[in-house]
Amino acid sequence: xxxxxxxxxxxxxxxxxxxxxxxxxxxxxxxxxxxxxxxxxxxxxxxxxxxxxxxxxxxxxxxxxxxxxxxxxxxxxxxxxxxxxxxxxxxxxxxxxxx
Amino acid sequence: xxxxxxxxxxxxxxxxxxxxxxxxxxxxxxxxxxxxxxxxxxxxxxxxxxxxxxxxxxxxxxxxxxxxxxxxxxxxxxxxxxxxxxxxxxxxxxxxxxxxxxxxxxxxxxxxxxxxxxxxxxxxxxxxxxxxxxxxxxxxxxxxxxxxxxxxxxxxxxxxxxxxxxxxxxxxxxxxxxxxxxxxxxxxxxxxxxxxxxxxxxxxxxxxxxxxxxxxxxxxxxxxxxxxxxxxxxxxxxxxxxxxxxxxxxxxxxxxxxxxxxxxxxxx
Numbered sequence: 001x002x003x004x005x006x007x008x009x010x011x012x013x014x015x016x017x018x019x020x021x022x023x024x025x026x027x028x029x030x031x032x033x034x035x036x037x038x039x040x041x042x043x044x045x046x047x048x049x050x051x052x053x054x055x056x057x058x059x060x061x062x063x064x065x066x067x068x069x070x071x072x073x074x075x076x077x078x079x080x081x082x083x084x085x086x087x088x089x090x091x092x093x094x095x096x097x098x099x
Numbered sequence: 100x101x102x103x104x105x106x107x108x109x110x111x112x113x114x115x116x117x118x119x120x121x122x123x124x125x126x127x128x129x130x131x132x133x134x135x136x137x138x139x140x141x142x143x144x145x146x147x148x149x150x151x152x153x154x155x156x157x158x159x160x161x162x163x164x165x166x167x168x169x170x171x172x173x174x175x176x177x178x179x180x181x182x183x184x185x186x187x188x189x190x191x192x193x194x195x196x197x198x199x200x201x202x203x204x205x206x207x208x209x210x211x212x213x214x215x216x217x218x219x220x221x222x223x224x225x226x227x228x229x230x231x232x233x234x235x236x237x238x239x240x241x242x243x244x245x246x247x248x249x250x251x252x253x254x255x256x257x258x259x260x261x262x263x264x265x266x267x268x269x270x271x272x273x274x275x276x277x278x279x280x281x282x283x284x285x286x287x288x289x290x291x292x293x294x295x296x297x298x299x300x301x302x303x304x305x306x307x308x309x310x311x312x313x314x315x316x317x318x319x320x321x322x323x324x325x326x327x328x329x330x331x332x333x334x335x336x337x338x339x340x341x342x343x344x345x346x347x348x349x350x351x352x353x354x355x356x357x358x359x360x361x362x363x364x365x366x367x
Contacts, residue, residue, distance in 0.1 A: 010144070031145075031146050032144060032145075032146060033146065034262070037258070038258070041150070041254075041255060041258070042146035042147075042150065045146065045149050045150040045153050046145075046146055046149050049149075049153060
């Protein structure tokens with residue numbers, strides 16, 4: 001079986017890793033695997049070799065629904081001139097920390 | 100002046116039973132690790148290429164810890180030449196190697212490689228589990244560290260055994276052929292040689308006869324899921340642990356030791 005055949009028969013999976021310090025799982029890449037179990041093991045071997053993570057999520061790429069890049073203008077540009085949406089216009093008391 | 104040696108019959112410390120035993124464990128890890136490293140760049144898919152290379156590195160890492168310990172013991176006396184992890188790995192000849200015959204068997208196809216790993220990792224798991232509580236403090240440390248790695252190796256290889264055995268007709272057939280090829284080399288794991296008997300008596304070696312049953316139980320459990328039958332008792336090849344190897348080891352060492360022998364002590 002050559003790589004091309006395998007790419008056709010093994011689905012693609014997206015891999016999310018949570019690092020020791022991190023609270024959230026971050027997308028780190030993708031890989032091929034026959035099922036979810038193998039995908040997690042492959043992710044362990046491919047993406048956590050250098051102590052990158054303590055938790056792995058995988059999801060089959062076909063289940064990811066993405067926004068259309070063509071819509072970028074109408075989706076994201078309108079936010080550009082709405083600086084008041086950033087919480088930067090408040091005066092915080094000195095006693096307040098961790099903000 | 101030579102230090103007092105309570106094992107007076109072993110003038111060169113490398114022949115002490117403890118050192119021989121450490122070398123047996125180290126050689127098995129190194130040779131199997133080297134075999135796995137031969138897959139690097141040739142794995143069936145990128146993900147498995149990395150997986151088998153990771154396992155190769157784990158095994159070489161285990162071998163290093165053991166060789167370093169063996170070298171320290173050898174160097175406690177002035178008899179013989181000073182040893183390092185490198186001299187032990189790269190400057191001994193095939194007859195001095197004490198690895199299991201199973202470890203030196205060729206990679207063959209993916210089924211042979213997987214089954215060889217599954218047999219060896221399961222054996223290592225039970226050996227290290229006992230050593231983690233043995234009377235030699237250093238061996239307990241090494242075993243405890245290696246156990247975490249070996250636990251993953253069993254999981255990984257067992258799942259592949261199941262995938263192949265319970266996969267397609269061809270993958271099943273290949274696993275059956277791999278089993279026929281490798282089974283005669285598994286008996287050696289549980290037959291103690293002289294240095295192991297001394298170690299068992301003194302409490303620093305795994306009691307391998309008692310490990311055959313749990314080993315076989317684990318193999319049987321996975322084989323049932325893989326739709327494979329455990330072979331009947333049959334003739335078993337031995338010799339690896341005392342330096343009597345198949346011809347395959349010589350070819351392996353010729354490649355593995357080439358650099359160190361052709362360009363001694365080279366650095367990069």
